[in-house]
Structures are given as structure tokens and as C-alpha cells.
Amino acid sequence: MPPEQRRHAVEAASRRILERNWVATPGFTVPNRRKYPWQWLWDSCFHAVAWSRLGDPRGVRELESVFSLQLPSGFVPHMGYWAKPKASLALWHVRGRSDITQPPMYGHALRVLAERGFDVEHLRDAATAGLDYLFEHRRDPGSGLIRVVHPWETGCDDSPRWDGWHAEPFKERRWNAKKRELVRSIRIRDGAACGNPGFDVGSAGFSALVAFNACELAAFTRNTDLLSNASKVVEAIDAHWVDSRHTWSDVCLAGPHNTSAVRTLDGLFPVLVSENPRYVDVAFAEIFEPRSFWRPFGPSGTSADEPTYDPGRYWRGDAWPQEIYLLMVAATRSGRHAEAVRLAEKLLEGCVGSRYAERWNPETGAGLGAIPQGWAALAAEATPGWDGREPQPAGLQGS
Template sequence: MASATGAGTSGLRETVRGLLAAHWRAEHGYSVPNPGTYPHLWLWDSCFHAVLWAKLGDGRAAAQELDAVLAGQLAGGMVPHMRYGGAGPDTWLGPLPGTSSLTQPPMFGHAARVMSDAGIQLSAATLARARAGLDWLWENRRTPEGLIYVVHPWEAGNDHSPRWDDWGAPGRTSDGYSRSARTAWNKERMAEVSFSADGAACWSTSFVACPAAFNAYTAFNLRELAAITGDPELEARAAALAEAMDEQLWDDSEQLWSDLAVVGGGPSVSIPISDGVMGALVTADRAKARAALAQLADPARFGAPYGPANVARSHPAYDPDTYWRGPAWPPLNYLFQQAFRRQGMDDEAASLAKLTEAGAVASGWAEYWNPDNGRGLGAVPQTWAGLVIAMQQ
């Protein structure tokens, strides 16, 4: 993918359009994140693709991406985190032949909001399916205290995060990190997951957690869908979830939202990661939001030349080159910017957009990159790096 350095906004847009088009699979109706590394559909990736197509003015492709996400919805309402295509199914993801049995951050509410704001007509069926997906989380994945839980690290989106270290996962940074060992451990955890009649994962005997970021994403998407449907119940659920986060997950010592261990786990749930800022997307507490967001530009915490590091740079777990152990991630930066804008922090939002653009271009439009030098990591190029165009003012 050619660099867009110096090409301005129009050059960025054409670069991203070309990236999405090169990864488009007409027979499936979606763009794959990366044809070699990620040949399937992933829930939040395709939701971000819908956002990008909408920003590029292609309502047809945006609608196809969002409908492709929701086409995998199970009978009970869960939206799977993967639909298989290309290379065939990953059978260790559950009992279903065409999709995984796990879910992922429900970014379809936000995708629908962006599309609606762009003047793209959403069908009643699409909106109903998005509502059913959020209903499923609310009705099937909520603790008695009102938080949303996940039953596998893959569901959280940050599957190799140091916050999961105390579940017995191998490859701690202090021991010499091994991504392959951690991936094997994640696969083994599927043997402890139980499933409902429609194939949806419902519990685990070894790993259950209430991640701060996943709760924030759910509340955010409830609110986004409510904004276009006018549904007061969705808005009330978003407010209740945000309040539960503030009461149960706010870590005053770190000035971040931390995760809660339900089955397994330990102190690692409080390791300072940038995902702990995501409560700023939904909290009604302005002081908490600003205290967390301020850390994204602080070099002693997450601040770095190519966008926020995923782990506090002063923490022993920080490794800027290792998957979910320190690199900068374009989808997180995009969501941080959403939080900045919600808090009226427009200068900070604009600054983050520039850092993210610099990282995307320097990395070759990578899946993630070293926040200190912009070196591309993971799959290169990856479609969600194109979120830089959605961050432009």
C-alpha cells in the first residue's frame, strides 16, 4: 500500500478506499481484515469497515458490511465474533460449522449510528437484529450487580492483554513472552466453555471476567443505537451500565477503570492498560473521564509519538513490539477520539488524529504498531488502520 505522506485528506481517503477494495470479497459481501492472516469476517472489524465505507460515501458497501456481521446472528440473538470464509472454520472456536460460538465488542450500534448520520437508510430488519444482539448481552451476559461478562479472552478484543495473566496464562513478560504459548492456552480454554442450545457460549469453568472496556463498548453501542431509534429502554440500559462501571470498576489509584474477575483471575486485572480509559465513552462523571483521558498523552503513562501505548510505559509488562502488550492500536485510538469528543476535548481529539495518521502511514497501514517509532506489527496492511480517515475533522 503506497504511503499517503503529504497527500492530504484526499490522498488518505483514496489510500483507504484502495485498501478496503483490495480486501473486498464479493462472494461474501465484506472486506477481510488481511487476506493472509485474517481471511474471515470479524465482528468489530467489519463494523469498522461499515464506518469507513460510510465515511467514503459508499452506502451500499457499508450496508453490506453491517448486514454481513448480523447475518451470522444465532437464534437467541448472539452475534458471533467470526463468520468463516476463505480458509474454512476454526473448529476450536465452538460447535458451530459456519461461525464461532463467541462474541466480541458489539460495535454494530455505533456503525449503524455513523451510517444513519451519513444519510444511509438502514432497514427495519437490520435495526431489529442490532437491537437483538444488544438484548442478548443484556439478558444473558449480565452479573447480578449489573455488569457484562465475557467467557473467553477472545471475546474481550484484547486477547493477550497482561490483565489476563493471573488466569494462569503462559508467557508473562517477566518470564519471556511467547505469543504461540499464549495462543495455545487460549485454545485450550475452549474446552471449559459451555454452550446454549443455539451454540452461543454461555459460561466457563476457568475464565469469566467483566472487562472495563467491553462494558464501556456495550454501553456506548446501546446509546448509539438509541440515538437513531429513539428507544428509551436502550438509553436507560446504557446509563445503568455506565453507573455500574463507575461504582464497581473505577480504580482510584490508577485513575482508570479496571476489570473484575468472576471465575479465576487475580491482581493482574488492575494492570494499567489504555483500554481502562474506555469508560470515558459513557461515564456521567466528567472528572473521572478527564482524569483517564489525560493519561493518553502523558509519556509516563500511555503517551507516545505514534499514538497511545496499550500498556502503561512505566509498567514492567510494557513491551512496545508485542501483541496487546504495548503497541498502539488504530481501533482503540478511534474510540479514544470518540471519548475526547464526547467530553468536549476537541484539541486532544485533533492531536490524536494526527498521531494515528502518522502511525498508520509509517507502519504501512499495519494491524498495530510500535508507539515509539511507528514500526508496523502484525498483519500489514490491515483494513482497520483506515480508521484514520474517520478521525479527520
């Protein structure tokens, strides 16, 4: 198929997925109608990016619905239960939303939408408040990293980095029970999760996404406080580089008292922000190393030479489109255009080959999880013929 024809096919497929999963009131995209009928924070941010790539103003509405759940403190919940608010009470303390948060990808989404010509000025204060909350209430004074108080906050639910919290070998059913137990031990202040005696981690990957989104938001708001706070977090992240493991380490603050440097792909998210060129070079080399992350169908979520690597299991080695997209952005922003193109090719190949799955097996390309999944529409960001530089703004529709 010629590149232009393939581009149109990918964009059409991405639009069909988003259209199928769109909820008109209040205006957001469910990840998958059967498996994931609620709104998730970072999913919606990636959906907004994909909508904007297609020139559709629903990306703005998606972000508006994210911030409609925001608390006065600035805290942004990771889930909204719009269709059935009381369903949240099975896990959380309040109706209609969760008590925890998720990677604040709204900083990046707002920058992308603004650069593509969408009016998002009315959301800048809410986004700033969301990031300020994390800097003020979640930065650990000892490590300098941003704390997460439940594995779900990272989005990487079953990561091998959490293996210290359960008995070996890993058993999904046992870990699912443990995650629910960790929900019950969360401490709440002013309606938001603030701590957890059972799980409190200074996460290198989550910290990197907070710093990155602060920098992204500051790129169009010119907020120097965001940049200053991000710089402090980046300095802390780089202080936790582990040379022997070629990765950045977490710091366990409650739970097993050790650091976690299992080589997972999210552990390399600091390539988005690190100010140490050597660390970034080593990390990118790991991403493209066939004995580590670079598998036949894209970067694996866990390095292939880790004893915990399982390419077919949830967050134990499978490939995720949003992770590959973030690495593609990191490569683009750091001028690694050839690497960005290689990542884009794997993102496109993985999404199309898996029928736009939630995730896929990086060894076989087989789709895993929900099919189709909303964030697989990020394939539209990796259209054939792209040269690894910033994509051109899409034409606006109805804006």
C-alpha cells in the same frame, strides 16, 4: 504536502485497502487476505464506518453480513468462516461461525451510517436484539458489569489484564496454548457461549463498549430500554474506578479470584460513557501523559510505566488504530476538541507511517502484524484540517 492533497491521498489509500480486501459474496471486508481470511465482528463494524466515510454503500452490506450470522436469541458471533465453513470446527462447535462474541460496535456503526445518509433502518431490530442479548445474558448480577468468557471476546487477546491466567514471565506460545484450552472449557447454551469455569470476567472495557453502542443505537432508534440498560451498566463501571491506578477495574468471576486494574488503554474505554466528570478528566490526563500512554507515535495499548509494557508485542503495549479512533470519538463527544485533534493526528501519522498496518510500535512507528489491515482505513476519519468536531457526512455513491 498541502492538507487537501494529503486528505485525498489518505482517502485513496484507505479505499485501495478496503477494495483489495472486499469479498463480494456475501459482502464483507477481510481484515487481511493472507493473515485474516475470515470475517470478524468488530473489524467489520470499523470497516463499515470507513466505507461510509468514503461515501460507499458497501458499509451497509458489511453490516448485513454481520447480522446474517445472528442467532434467534440475538447473539452475534465474533467470526464468520464464509469461504470454508468447515474450518470453524477446528475450534468451535458448529460450521461456519464461532461460539463467542466480540465488542458490539454495530451500534456505533449504524449511527454513523445513518447520520451520513445511508439507509440502515432494516438493521435496527437485529442490532437491538444483539445488545439486548448481552444485557440479558451477560450482565453479572453481582458486579453489574458485562461478562466475557474468553480473552478473544474483548478483542484484546494478550492483554496484561489476563496475566493471572498464566505463569510469569509472559510467553506467547504458552499463552496461545492456554487460550485454546480456554476455548475447550466454554459452556454453550442455544448455540452461544454462556459461561466458562476457566475464564469469566466482568470487563470494564467491554462493558463500556456495550453501553456506548447501546447509546449510539438509541440515538437514532429512540429506544429508551437500551438507554436504561446502558445507564445501569455505566453506573456499575464507575463503581469499579480505582483512584490509585487512574483506571477502571475488571472483576474476575472465574479463574484467578481478584480484580485486574493493569493500566491498559481498553481499561480507559469508559471515557466513552462515564457519568463521573472527575474520572473522565483523570483518564484523559492519563491518555496524554508521556510517562503513561502518550508515546511518540500515539497512545500505547499498555501504560509505559507498567512492568509488562512491551511496545513491540501483540497487545502488550503496541498501538492499535481502532483504539485510537474510539478515544478520538470519546474526545469529540465530550467536547474535548483539541484532544480529539491530537488523537486524530496520531491516528493518521501511525496509519500512514506504518503503511496501514494492523498495529504499530508506539515508540518507533514501525508497522506490526498484518500490512495492510482493513481497519487502518479509519485513517480516513482523521483527515488533515479536521477541527475535532463531528465530521461532515460524506457524499454517497450508488445509494
